[in-house]
Amino acid sequence: MEDDHTAELFADVDALLAQVAQPLPPADERERLRKNSGLTRQQIATALRTSADLVEAWETGLVEPSGTQRAAYVRLLQGLLTQDRARSKAISSPTAGPRVPDQAPASPTTAPAPAPAPIRAVTPVPAARATSARTESTTVAGDDFPAGPLAVLAFTDALTAHLADGTTRECPAATIVEVLHWALDAGVGQPALATFGRAADPLIVLTPSANDYLGLPPELADRAGLRLAADHPWCAAIIADGWKFTHSGFGPWARIYQPAQGRQRRSVQLAVIAWGALSTGGWNPPSDLTAGQLARWLGTYAERVLTPRGSTAVCGQELMTSLRPPTRPVRDGSRWKAGTNSGALWHPIAPAPPEAHDAHPLAQGRHPADAMDEEAWDWHRPLTADEAAYPHVVGLDINLAFVAAAGSLDVGLNTPPEHVIRPWFDKKSPGAWYCDLTHIAHDPRLPSPFTPTGEPPNGPAWYATPTLAYAVELGATIHPVEAYLRRDPGRYLDPWYKRLREAYLATMNDLGVTTDMSQSDFLNAMSTLPQQDPYLLSLLAAIKATGKGGIGKLRAGPRDPHRAPFEAWPALNTPTWRPDIRAAVISRARVNMHRKMLKTAEHTGRYPLAVLSDCALYPAQQPTALDAVPHGPDPTGVQGTFRLGASPGFAKEEGVQTMTWYEHLHSEGANPARYIKHAGTS
Structure with missing residues (x-):
């Protein structure tokens, strides 16, 4: 509330x-x-x-x-x-005297004609032609971008641009080069999401019919690189017209740009459906959407999150930068120049040795025990005699667990990690700490909050700040041996969390699920969710994938199969390659969940049987999540425990099965929490 x-x-x-x-x-x-x-x-x-x-x-x-x-x-x-x-x-x-007009007349001097372009000139864009506007569309074009954030091109009798607001326009382009010019001239784009940010590039989505009309191949011959060959005629034509490609080339998602003219950015994003742009990478819109419906679907995502520009993971990462632009204008004497923006990530920073990815140059020769292992849980345990008498097991899954953990989280910003020997622990200092936590008592009915296996640690290890802060919260005395600390903490991901939270809740509200529901009403509403509009369900899935993928991108590994061992890869050169931030988010999500488990045990006397990432399995007398969560005077549940509700950090029912089912999977060495979602109901 x-x-x-x-x-x-x-x-x-x-x-x-x-x-x-x-x-x-x-x-x-x-x-x-x-x-x-x-x-x-x-x-x-x-x-x-x-x-x-x-x-x-x-x-x-x-x-x-x-x-x-x-x-x-x-x-x-x-x-x-x-x-x-x-x-x-x-x-x-x-x-x-004589009247002075409000606007000065045009100068009689005729401007010189521009030099002819390598590809034939673009036909002037006709006025917009509104057709079949849909009342359910919520995307509104701004004054700077009257055509809205994107256009889906399809060809029937003519090449038509379907816009996010439900209207259409003729697209007079006959070549892909002309499409690029049309995109810049037609007013396609989206305003910046934050002060000092930049407007989103126009997104042009090419349907298979548009592909055929423009003469693009129906599929990519290079299945490994997923791009047109650099010497392909259309790549050559685009380059001849003064455009450039990013390092990823002309693939399913392509950014094609020209040198900026003054402050004006000239860049267009293409998404080619026939090449898999919207069937991979976390996108999965309903396959039967018309071009107009697809434009509204993508437009709603653009309005609630940002204009798509790659996989959902890429969008998650780009959203961080869009909400926290790295630069801002600053005054330097009589002129302005680009300066650093407070609270943003400005430049790439090398990780501390224990934070480095296993493929990172800093990991060469590193002993596995010297690597920080802040990952999500994968844990399950045998039943106690009392638990074996329960007939059912219920899965409780945390909504946007890792996105919620990112909110108000202090992380290091732009200062390289400082190596400190025998540091005094400070929960306000982001970093990696080498500490022995083996002396902390462990209840075998709970997963250890300090390891991804859920087993208690067997020696000193590297931990992110939220993990050690939780150890102190549990009453432990800790003495870190060494640490790599970042002295410039900030809540970098806070606006990112808030934007994804609002996008998620708005879509849940469209599906009839609201945050003010009682636990029982929420459970009833969620039971009918799979039968709701596939349009909205796929949008909800894309929003969730954006959050999860964005966190994963903070530690993206190499993708080149021909790369030499421990050779640097391109992602390391981006400010948002920050494995330390990812570790802090996962650490906080894990201890947040452990805190709920302790509080739930206080109220119900029940303990989790298995945990996988953000899903926990509990014994239940009745085949419903209502039997596993605490109840109190507040119909939305007991604060601090597992509560059923739509808000991020609350839980939903992941599945219900018999206790016999649980015992069988556990005896086979499998984690039942991995399978309860798709196992069917008892």
């Missing part, structure tokens, strides 16, 4: 959205209006409670105001424009 502060903030936001109904005028117009009124930048800065430097940045278009400042700035400029027009009318009155 939202607290009073959040409700107040939401009310302010609603009021702000209502106020910001007009777009800002062009940057040069902002400066003209100010000068015509005789105001200085400092006067405007004082009124808007900001700096004159930032006002100058608004007037040059280097930075766009946001929030309440944007609303106030729009109001000011509208007032200045009204006064400016009044002055013009006064000048144009009969007593004041």
Whole structure:
């Protein structure tokens, strides 16, 4: 439930959205209006409670105001424009001489014709033709991007662009090169998600019919590299027209760009369905969607998460950067330059030796015991005599467990890890700690919170900060032997968690599942979820895959099968390759779940039988999750325990089976938590 502060903030936001109904005028117009009124930048800065430097940045278009400042700035400029027009009318009155028009006439001088392009010129884009607008579409095109975030191209009698708002436009392109120009001219794109961020590239999705019309091959011959050969005629034509490819080339997802013109970014994202763009990588929209329905499906994802630009894992990683842009404009004397943005990741950082991936150059010659092993649980145990008498076993699965663990988590930002001997433990210091936890008492009915196997540690090991902080919470005295610490903590993933949380809850709400439901009502609603709209179910799955995949990308391994052992790979050169952050997220998710297990045991006397990642199995008298979770005066459950509900961090029923089923799998050495979801009901 939202607290009073959040409700107040939401009310302010609603009021702000209502106020910001007009777009800002062009940057040069902002400066003209100010000068015509005789105001200085400092006067405007004082009124808007900001700096004159930032006002100058608004007037040059280097930075766009946001929030309440944007609303106030729009109001000011509208007032200045009204006064400016009044002055013009006064000048144009009969007593004041000839009338001066509101807009200056076009210059009679004819601009020189541009040089012919290597590929034939693009036909002018016709006006939009609205067809079959659907009321269920929630994607709204912005003033800067009137066509919305993306277009799905399909060919019947003509090449048609299906937009996210349910409308269509003719696409006059006859070649893939012309499609690129059309994408930039048609107003396709999405505004930046954060201050100092950049707008999303237009996404053009090519259906198989569009592929055929444009002359692209129906499938990729290079099944290993998944890209067109660099000497393919269409690659050559694109390059001849002044475009470039990223290192991934022209594949299912391709970013094709031209050198920027001033501050204007010229880049287009292509997704080729026939080459597998939407059938792999976490995407699985219903196969029977029409081009228009697919545009709305992708548009809803774009509105709630971001414009797709690769696999869902890639989108999860890109969302981090979009919400925490690495740079911002800063004043350097009389000019502006790119500076670092507070709270973001600015540059690649080498991991501490225990944090390094097994394939990393730093892992060469490393003993396995010297590697940090912060991973999710895979644990199961034999039944006690009392537990064997229960007829059922119930799976409880945590909603967005790892995404929720990322919220408000302090991680290292941009300072390389500092090696410290005999450090004093500080739970506010992100890092890797070498410590002996074997002296901590272990209840065999619970998985150990310190190891992914759930077995108690058998010697000193490397741990992330949340794991050691939990040991202290349990009452243990710890003495780290050494550590690699990061001295610049920040909550880098907090906006990432919040955006995915809202996307998840909005989609659950569309499916009829809300956060204010009682545990029993939630369970009833979830029991009918598989029969709900496949359109929404696949969207929900894509959102969940975005969170999970984004965390995985923080420690992405090498993909080149010809790479030499311990040779660096491209992902290491990105600021978001941060295995330390991934370790901290998984560590926190694991201890969060252990804390729920302890609290649940206090209320019910029951302990988990098996755990796999974020799913725990409990004994039950009745074949329902309601039998396994605590109940109290609050219909949404008991705080701190496993609670059934839609919110991230709450649980849902993963499956129900007989205790005989559990005993059989356990005796075979298999983890029953791995199979309960698809095993059917008892």
